[in-house]
Amino acid sequence: MSFEFHCDRCGLCCRHINRSTLLKDFDRGDGVCKFLDESTNLCKIYDSRPDCCSVEHGYEKYFARSFSEEEYLRLNYEACAKLKAESLDNR
Numbered sequence: 001m002s003f004e005f006h007c008d009r010c011g012l013c014c015r016h017i018n019r020s021t022l023l024k025d026f027d028r029g030d031g032v033c034k035f036l037d038e039s040t041n042l043c044k045i046y047d048s049r050p051d052c053c054s055v056e057h058g059y060e061k062y063f064a065r066s067f068s069e070e071e072y073l074r075l076n077y078e079a080c081a082k083l084k085a086e087s088l089d090n091r
Contacts (some may be wrong), residue, residue, distance in 0.1 A: 003069045005055035005076055010082040011041030022052040022062065 006057045017023035018031035028034040043049055051057040059072050067075065 003056070003059075003073050005073060007055075009034060009041055010084065011013065011038070012087055014041070014043065016083060020052075022058075026053075 014033040014036040017027055021022045022063075023033070026033045026035060033043075035049070036042075037044050043053070051061045055073070055076050059067075059069065063072050075080055
């Protein structure tokens with residue numbers, strides 16, 4: 001794989017996992033991942049997180065047949081920007 005997703009660790013994607021059916025088993029019931037440490041915005045199981053939680057590994061396992069690497073990366077950055085914009089709108 002030739003791409004790498006650059007995450008700024010804002011935690012917003014982990015606070016809205018109810019938007020992805022791939023992540024439904026990690027939802028603590030309010031759309032927030034049960035493995036999110038809300039005080040640090042970091043994943044408590046980062047080193048052993050499932051493939052669906054990694055942009056790079058998720059691409060290989062779930063989306064390589066549907067999108068090019070460039071398109072998939074662009075879509076992930078767009079989703080990130082959308083979450084950030086919605087967060088600002090809700091302040």
